[in-house]
Every structure is written in C-alpha cells, then in structure tokens.
Amino acid sequence: MSGDFIILNNRNLEFAPGDTILNLAKRVGVEIPTLCHLDGVGGSGNCGVCLVEVEGSDTLLRACQTPAESGMRVRTNTPRVHKARAEAIKKLVASGDHNCFVMNCDPQTWTERQVEIMQKPWHQTICPSFGNCRLQDLVVKYPVSLEGLEFTGSERILDDSHPMIVRDYSRCIGCGRCALACNHVQHNMAIEEPLDWDSESAQGWLPAVDYDKCTHCGECVQVCPVGALFEKKAFEGPLFNQTKKVRTTCPYCGVGCQLWLHVEQGRVVKVTGVEQVQPNRGRLCVKGRFGYDFIHSGERLTSPLIKENGGFREASWDEALDLVAGRFMEIKQKHGPDALAGVSCARSTNEDSYNMQKLFRAVIGTNNIDHCART
Numbered sequence: 001m002s003g004d005f006i007i008l009n010n011r012n013l014e015f016a017p018g019d020t021i022l023n024l025a026k027r028v029g030v031e032i033p034t035l036c037h038l039d040g041v042g043g044s045g046n047c048g049v050c051l052v053e054v055e056g057s058d059t060l061l062r063a064c065q066t067p068a069e070s071g072m073r074v075r076t077n078t079p080r081v082h083k084a085r086a087e088a089i090k091k092l093v094a095s096g097d098h099n100c101f102v103m104n105c106d107p108q109t110w111t112e113r114q115v116e117i118m119q120k121p122w123h124q125t126i127c128p129s130f131g132n133c134r135l136q137d138l139v140v141k142y143p144v145s146l147e148g149l150e151f152t153g154s155e156r157i158l159d160d161s162h163p164m165i166v167r168d169y170s171r172c173i174g175c176g177r178c179a180l181a182c183n184h185v186q187h188n189m190a191i192e193e194p195l196d197w198d199s200e201s202a203q204g205w206l207p208a209v210d211y212d213k214c215t216h217c218g219e220c221v222q223v224c225p226v227g228a229l230f231e232k233k234a235f236e237g238p239l240f241n242q243t244k245k246v247r248t249t250c251p252y253c254g255v256g257c258q259l260w261l262h263v264e265q266g267r268v269v270k271v272t273g274v275e276q277v278q279p280n281r282g283r284l285c286v287k288g289r290f291g292y293d294f295i296h297s298g299e300r301l302t303s304p305l306i307k308e309n310g311g312f313r314e315a316s317w318d319e320a321l322d323l324v325a326g327r328f329m330e331i332k333q334k335h336g337p338d339a340l341a342g343v344s345c346a347r348s349t350n351e352d353s354y355n356m357q358k359l360f361r362a363v364i365g366t367n368n369i370d371h372c373a374r375t
Contacts, residue, residue: 004070009077021063021074022050032076033085033141035092035134035225036175037064041184044176044197048088049138052076060084086142092135093146095153097170098226100127100136101146113151121158122166125236129227132240135173136226156206164232164290165221169206172228178207178220185283190214216286222272231270231290238264247274250288253347255279257288268292332364341368 005014006024013024022043025032034050037043043050043064051060055073060081063074075081093101097117102110103126117123127133139146156169179193190213194202207220221229243262250257258274271292273282294300304320305312315323331339344356353371360369 004068006068006070006072006074008074015068019068021052021054021061021066021068021072024068025063025076030076032063033138034064035138035173036177038177038180038185038223041180044180044193044202046197046202047092047173047175049085049092051081051084051088053078053081082142085138086144089135089138089142089144090146090149091152092173093139093144094149094151096156096173096226096228097123097151097168098127098135099123100130100133100227101139103130117170120170122160122168122235126239127171127227128230128235128237128239129224130239131242133227134225154204159209160232162211162216162232164216164286165218166230166232166235167207167209168228168230170228171226172206173226174205175225176205176207177223177225178229181219181223186215186217186219188213188215188217191220216290217284218286218289219283222282222284222289233290233293234270237269238262243269249349250284251347252285252287252291254349254353256349257284259284259288261292268295328364337365338368340364340366341370344369344371346371346373 005012006021007013008021008024008028008030011028013028015024022032022034022037032050032052034043035047036045037050045062045065048062050063052063052066053075054061054066055075063076097120099114099117102114107115130136138144153170156172158169159167176193176197179191182188182191183193190210191207192210193207194205196202218231221231224230240262243264246261246263248259248261250259257280258277260272260274261268262270262272271284271289273280273284273289275282303314304317306315306320306323328340340360342356342360344353348356357369360366
C-alpha cells in the first residue's frame, strides 16, 4: 500500500488530505452514527454522537471533525464508545419535547412534563417524523434507557407562520443540518449559523429563518433528522412508514428532478426528493416539494374535450387525436406546411421538446417551431 493510511478497526485505509475519520468510515461501509453531518458539506459536531476511540488520546474524538493522520489507530465499536454515544443520545432526547417514546404507554404513567407536551400546538398527536426520525432510530439501536428521563432544556418558541412549514424549536436538537443545507447546498443564506460551532456563542443556537431570503424550497425540512421541521399539509396524515413510495419525475419544468411520491390509499400525501441521484440529488424547489394539491383537484380534466355547437363534449383520446391530425393535414394541403407552427413548453422535458420539433420538421415539414424559454 502506498501513501498515508490510518488503521480503522484493524484495517489499513489510505486517505487523502482533508479526509476525516467519518469520511473514511463511510467510504468502506463502517457505520459511525451521526445526527449533524450532511453529506458533501460536513457537520457542526453539535450532536456528539459520532465519538470514536483514537489511540493516544485520553478523550473520545468526534469522527466528523477529526482529520485523518498517518498511522492513526481508530476503533469505532468499543464498550466505551457505545456508552458515550448512548449518553449523548440520551442528552439530546432530554433537551427537547420528544414524546414519541411514551406514546404507546398508558397515559396514567406519563410524567407531568409529558402531559404538558401533548397540550402544546402541533403536539396533539404523534410526532410527524415518527418512523423517519434518526434520533428515534438511535435510541432503539443502542439501546438508550429513558426511564426517569427529565427535561433539561428551556422553553422554546414555535414558528408556524409559514404557509407550508412548521418550525417547532421545542423538538430541535441544534444539529445545524438545516442551516448547512440552506447555506451550503441551496445557497439561500436564510438561516444564520454560528461562525464557530464550538464557540460559546453557539450554545443554545436555534435555526431562526429570515423569510426575506427564504425561497421556501423545504430543503431544511428534508434534512432535519427529527421532528423539528415538518410540512403542515402532512401533519396528522399517515406516518412515513405507512405510505407507499413511488418514484417519478417532477412535472413543473424540464430539469427532470426526481421525486418520491408518498401515497396512501391512492392519494399523494407528501413529496420528498430522491437522494443521491441526478439531476437534483434530493433538492427540490417550492413547487416540486409542496405543489402537489393539483393532483387530486376536482377541476382537473380527466378526458379530452371537443368543441361542438358552442360547447364542449367529452371524447376518447383516439377521437381527439384523429381530429387534431385531420385538421393539421387539411391546413397543410390547403395552405402549405408553413401555415402551421408549434411552440414547445419550458415545463416539458428535453425529450418532449425534441419530439415536438421532430414532429414539425420531419412530419409536417416546417421549421416554424419555437420554445417559450428562448425569450
């Protein structure tokens, strides 16, 4: 083996300048849990869950922020590591209004604090991230005993002024993923983040939003690992693991962003971006993420309409297409192909626009074809 290497769980791994322990572990499929790391960006280090043992260090180190050094010996699954991670996870649960762990218990056994939580706005039912919560997953995996857990945080504000997004800071764990996504993925700079996540000024940080800069894309909602950010329309709907996911292409423009439609009983109840695939890699605009109500609108046309006697009547696709093709042929025979023109829509895919110009140039025989995005 050439170059610099570290020893991760007795395995030699080459690394490049800038690689962290977490990067290398991900590369070879070694799982190190984290709640604050965002792929392609980094992490704030605030969650304290990605702790590992490094030979020669008296303290456990954060894998997301510890650069690899030649000869470094790292262990990720020791009893000491597991105990420290469990303590970090327990601390995060105690810092906020995370009530999902008692929802299946008899309310008579709830603490006074847990009863108070359920009386807050947007808490009257189970957390909308139940079944898709990274913190919840880690509590179960390690496992973390929550018996006798006492709330250690402070009362936090609720921002539900946005028409589509609820920002429930009482469930926020201060991981910073929403700020990293807003500022370094979408580049909207709408969520202010500390200059130094390790500084004293970063303590108690919450992701307040400047709506003058916000584009309402919802990327912050998608990356939130808990239930602090959620979509209003999906509240009290089916839980994440109760819906069927159907992959499709966003219809709003020609970029071709990949979507997951979350479907329950034949209805789309939520939309999320498909991670790690081109062209959007999980990113969506406000229309792609939140503009799905039209799917089930009662005003949608469900069949072609043909105008007759001053009104419209329903027709089959074959009848409608035959009528259009026949009229095109009549115009071409009477006035020539240049009497016809076509305009392709910018919301169409590139493939659709290609077929449109092919129809007019090769079939009809005219170059009168334009695209509304040209101007």
